[in-house]
Amino acid sequence: MSKELKTGIVIVLIIIGFFWGFNFLKGHDLLDGKARTFNVEYSKIGGLNKASAVTLNGLKVGQVSNIVFDERVATRGHLIVTFNVENDFEFSKNSVVRIYSPNPLAGSSLAIIPDYEGQPAVSGDTLQGEMEESLFTSIGERLDPLQTKVEKVIEKADTLFAGINKILNNETIDGINNSVTDFSVIISELKQTIRSVNNMVADNQGNLKTTIENTKNITENLNKLSDTLTTVNINSIVAKAENAIDNFNQLSKKLNANQGTMGKLLNDDKLYNNIEAATKELEQLLRDLKLNPKRYVHFSVFGKKPKEYSPSLPDSLQVIKE
Structure with a gap:
């Protein structure tokens, strides 16, 4: 065997070992014939790329091998993700493959949510896919309507400030300043009035005390008068008044009926x-x-x-x- 042939064989073996070691480090064993291939369709993949990890119950079992656009008319624009699973763990066709992000700084990965009911999934099957919303995506979705409302508030505030600027011209500002000055004068006069009232109260404190005592005595006398009135036979007084009114009515009837001298004198011409x-x-x-x-x-x-x-x-x- 020539020296050149030996050198070529060594170079080929080095290239094959390097390629196998590189894929082995990425989690794909080329010598393992049990690897299975599955497809999943997504409307968006959220940063998923080739060689992204595929996990099952938290254990890495494979990686993404290919991502292509769907060329069918009904689903045009969707993405078909192909991934390999080296583990022989069985799960059904009803299992879900979810795109998730382990942390905000890491890329997206695939997680198989296994379902054990139904037919077992075999290589070449298309599984159901879904996408897990990340923290930032959720915050963004919640901030979008808030942003819209804030923009509307800002627009209304701009309109309001524009109206205020129109109202607050030089004449209006001068009037407001004059009103503030007048208000300050009024407050000063009120303070002087309050001081005068306080001095008056201090000077007439004795008279006020006497007045309050007199008022108290009057109130007590009124209470006594009220007690006295409660003891008076009001019914008897009312009955006598009613009798007097009845007698007066009878006298008036007699005078009008030409009875007696006074009646004839008043009515007989x-x-x-x-x-x-x-x-x-x-x-x-x-x-x-x-x-x-x-x-x-x-x-x-x-x-x-x-x-x-x-x-x-x-x-x-x-x-x-x-």
């Missing part, structure tokens, strides 16, 4: 006219008696009869006739 005529005649009689007393009272020493009164003659003629 004829009686009123007669009384009025008699009053006038009495007045005339008294006037005539005052003017001509001799006509009614006559004294004669010698027994001379007075002349008879003739109503047809005036008073002046009666005097001449005598």
Whole structure:
């Protein structure tokens, strides 16, 4: 055997050993004929790549061998992940292959969630896949609606500040400053008023004390009066008042019914006219008696009869006739 042939054989053996050692370090034993191949379809793979580890119940049992796009029309854009399993542990076709991330700094891996019911999975089967949401993905999904709300709030705040800027022109600011100044003056005056009231209260503390005592005495007297009123027979007083009202009503009915002198006097016009005529005649009689007393009272020493009164003659003629 020539020296060149020996050198070529050694180089080939070194290349084969290097390739086998490299794959062995990655967890794939080329000499193991029990390796099985499975396919899984995902809409997204979340950073999964070739040579990513495949675990089963936490134990590494294989690795990802290939990732290609699905060319079918219905699922175009999806990704088909092919992975190898060197372990002969059996699980059914109903098992799920989940993409997960062991930690935020590490890449994604595949985890077989075994299901033992149904037909056993064999090499070449397509298993059901799912993707585990990571912490950052979950936070991002929750922050998205919050971000939308914050953006809306910021837009409304911008609109509000724009309106405020329009309102707060130089004249408005001057007015606000004047109002603040006036308010400060009012507060100062209120302080002075409070001081005056405090001084007044201090100066009249004795009078206030006397007033409070008098008020207390008045309250006590009112309580005594209230107690006295409670002892008064209010029912008897009310009954007497009702009787007086009934008597007055009966008197009013009699006056209106022409009963008695007062009733006839108030309601009988004829009686009123007669009384009025008699009053006038009495007045005339008294006037005539005052003017001509001799006509009614006559004294004669010698027994001379007075002349008879003739109503047809005036008073002046009666005097001449005598």
